[in-house]
Amino acid sequence: MRPFLISGTLKLRGRLTLYVTLLAVAPLLLSTWVGSNTTQQMMQEQVHEMLRIEAQGLKDLVEASLVERETSVRSWAEDTLLREALLTGSYEQSDAVLSRLQLRYTTFTGLVLFDESGRAVSASTPALKDSFLGQDAAVRDTPWFKAAQQGRFTSETLTEEDPVFGMQVLHLAAPVMESRGGRRLGVLLAAYDWGQIGEVVKTALERARKRKNESFALEVQTASGKVLFDSRGQDARSIRNAVAVEALNGEEIKDVGDGWRFVALSDPEEVYATLHKLRTGTVAAVMGVVALAALAAFLLARGITLPITRLNQAVRRIVQEGDLTQKFDVRTKDEVGELAESFLQMVGNLRETTESLQRGTRVLTDTVAELTRAAEQQESNITRQAAALQETQVTAQEIKQTSMVAAERAGAVLQVASRAEELGQGGALALTESMSGFQTLSEQVDDMAQQISRLNERAQRIGGITQTVKGLADRSNMLALNAAIEAVRSGEHGKGFAIVAKEIRTLANQSIQSTAQVGTLLEDITEAILRTVELSEQGQARMEAGMVQARTSADSIRALSSIVQDNMNAVRQIASAVSQQNAGIEEIFNAMTDLSTMMHDTMVGLQASQRVTEALREVASQMEQVARSYRV
Template sequence: MRLPLIGTLKLRGRLTLYVTLLAVVPLLASSLLGSNATQRMMQEQVHEMLRIEAEGLKDLVEASLAERETSVRSWAEDTLLREALLTGSYRQSDAVLSRLQLRYTTFTGLVLFTEDGRAVSASTEPLKDSFVGQEEAVRSSPWFKAALEGRFTSALLTQEDPVFGMQVLHLAAPVMESRGGRRLGVLLAAYDWGQVGEVVKAAMLRARARENDSFSLEVRTQADELLFDSRGQGAERMAHPVAVEAINGPEIPDVGDGWRFVALSDPEDVYASVNKLSLAVLGMVLTTVVVVALCAFLLARGVALPITRLNQSVRHIVREGDLTQKLEAHGDDEVGELARSFVQMVDNLKETAQSLQRGTQVLTDTVAELTRAAEQQENNITRQAAALQETQVTAQEIKQTSLIASERATAVLQVATKAEELGQGGASALSESMTGFQGMQDQVNEMAAQIGRLNERAQRIGGITQTVKGLADRSNMLALNAAIEAVRSGEHGKGFAIVAKEIRTLANQSIHSTAEVGTLLEDITQSIIKTVELSEQGQQRMEQGLMKARSSGESIQALSTIVQDNMNAVRQIASAVSQQNAGIAQIFTAMTDLSTMMHDTMVGLQASQRVTQALRDVAEQMQKVARSYRV
């Protein structure tokens, strides 16, 4: 995770910081480890020095005490002292004690006591007089009791002796009879405890040489009672001293067994050299940090300067879109390669922008042409759709007219069928009249009535024929209009033109057939009129009936033939009208399909217009992007 402060630094600052950290952190670690190791080593050396001093003091005091005890015991075995106690003459014993004090200056005085605590001889006369009247005190003193028991004691060492006027160590030994072993008295040797200061003088001088003025030596009992302090009695005790002690063990029996010899020193004095070393190391580290930071700054500046220039160029391109500026790349390192790659990228971008501008111009022109073509095509299709709509309405009208014509043709066919049946009935009646002339009158009357009805129906057929002719004329006109609209529709109206042509052909055939039917009907009408006239004449000229009946039979036979021809013509008209109705249905179906195709074409054209609009938008965006750079 990146620290917020580091995230705000630029490349030069980060490089300086990273290089400094890479150089300083190992240095600090090694310096810290080395300083700690050095401090531990020096602390161990200090403790070892204090231990040596304490051990030295212990050894010196222990050796001195052992030597003094040995001396006192040997002095207690002196013959003159024994004889003095046995004879009660103490002149020679005084001389002996006086000589011993002169020889051993560490003793402040020597006194010979009897078993009852009376001082009988001393190294000096005043010393002996100082014990006069102190027998009880002497007998109750620890050192006297210990001497009677044959041992030494250090009791009352911490106090100033009232007799000797100083702090002394009472070394007392029993004086025994040489042969019987009887105890004769006690010899007291007062050891000047201040002589310990002479013993530790050499150690104190060594401490002063080391500039350790706080160094001191102490002697303490097992109960932590102070027996000796090199700084003097009443000196203030250090708050948190560095202390090392040595204990007087029982290896060499003496009066100081269990004593603790302590070497003390103030931490500031003891670790002064360690602190100086730490300060020196700290100063060296700070100097190194400054030098490394300066070198890292110069290195970062050399690395970041080309990148800064390159960054300024990039910002100018991004802000101004100016690709015309000249970029320079120097150096063969990674930064130089980056600069050269960026110059190449700018050149490629410039070529891309130029190509993009040319492409967008071409795309814009193409989209404009597509738009114009689509608009023109939309106008053409709109007009075609309107024409197709009109044609579809016209086809619907033709279809309705064709249905009416088909129904009328069916009705004419039914009437013609009935006429055919009547013609056949007339022929049968004529045959019967030929066989039986007797009933001719009735048959002639009936024939006249049938001929009247036939005339009426022939006239109806004529009306129907005129109706069919009118339908054929209208079909011909509609087919002509359809052909004109098909020509206006172009390629899409070719199929419709073919159907319109067929409709015109069928209409022409219907007109021709209708004309023939009209002619036939006119002939039938004339024949019926003549038949009526002949019938009237037949009634008037009954006498001439047979010849005229034959003539009427022939006429009726001809009329039957005409009716048969009329029936065939009517069937042809009905077939033509049916074909015309089927053609019109095909035309209407084709018009419906053409309308569906036209609608699909309109949908496709609208989709093309949407695509063209999207292309226009893309072209405008590409132009905006391309024009944002100056090349």
């Protein structure tokens, strides 16, 4: 639980105990936490440094061992007897050489000499040589044989158990070269017993056991992560969250193990067991210090709060029993003693205040009684005035409604009169415009009659011209006929002229026909013009009669408009009088409403005064009870 929540539920003694304990324990906890973290960091650094040294030592030992074995195999491959055996095909001496080498270097499980075809021609033991019989192709396909032909070593077959040697071996193969020509004669294989690494790590494991670190282990891994050696055995379980440090076999010194990782690891629970014990002891010591600090804080808080508790008991008796006559003594000269003296002075002042309060409550009670009687008499008078005012307001409301109805009807009559006036003025204006239109139409009819007369004259002229054209066509026809007769008389010389006369005659006949058609059309046009003239004369006569009637209607409408105008003026006067009457009644009603509002406000104020008087009565009663609750 957080401290600010605890402070709201604990008493002063508990809060003092808590705060003093926190002030005493917080620096201790902080220093303990810092020291624990520092110790843990130092121990982790020591463990990592120890593992790094072991991993680096294993790397150096294995690297030196591999370099030494590779150097030995290369020097053996340069032996003269091995070269002569491959050149001559006699292998008794090479068998003896290989047998002596194996006896001298026990870390190798066997040595075999192969020719270029992969056939085993010599070995350190006859049984080993027989194991490779018929495996020439398989030998040629092995990684170590191919690497030897290229003049290098490989460790690709180290992760598997060799079927010939029956164990895990490191194949160190070197080419056997001719001394003069540099031609490759064969390959020398030296099978290094990989189990010998266990002898190398024995010293490191013994050091770990002396440190009581039974879970310490060393591993050799390839660059891809395959385990080549594990000091716990091939079937050992992996350590969960193990503390591990590795050393990398770099290429500074060329050997077959370049890229290998040498790992030193251990179980963290075992490595940090001392740290855990130290941490447990530290926690126990801190808990003991916390308990002692809490006890000391409790005693200190009890000594501080005991006088305050006595003072609290005295205050509680005053609150619960109202006894201001009691006395108490706090024998202390600190701030609590000063508080007690101040409290005694406060009790004395409270006693005097209570006496004055009792006297004041009696006076207040009498005053409130007189105010109550006066308020009741005033309420009775105002109630009667409010009833009379309400009746007057109802009457004014009825007069107001009657006036509003009269004003609405006068407004309606005024609207109707205004509408009649507008219609009369509109009718007179329409008649005026109609008369103007009739006059314009009459003038247009006269113009049209004149145009029709001129059209008739032109039609008659066209008829005369048509007769002239017809006469010319008849004469042309006669001339053409005479020309045809003359052409017949002329014989052959007049044939061309006869053709022309025939065409002229044809044109003359067509002109006569067209002239006849034009004459017929002119006769029709003339008849139509005559009918139009008659209709124009009849329309003009009717238009004159309509204009006479329109003038008569215009005079009647003007007289009616004058009468409507007089009625309109009278209605306006009536509406104005009704509006003034309505405004006066509205003012009277507003005055009555204001008077009613004022009367209501007076009633509300009187009721408020009564409530205040009642509240004062209650307050006086309460003050009297409070004053009587203390004994003075």
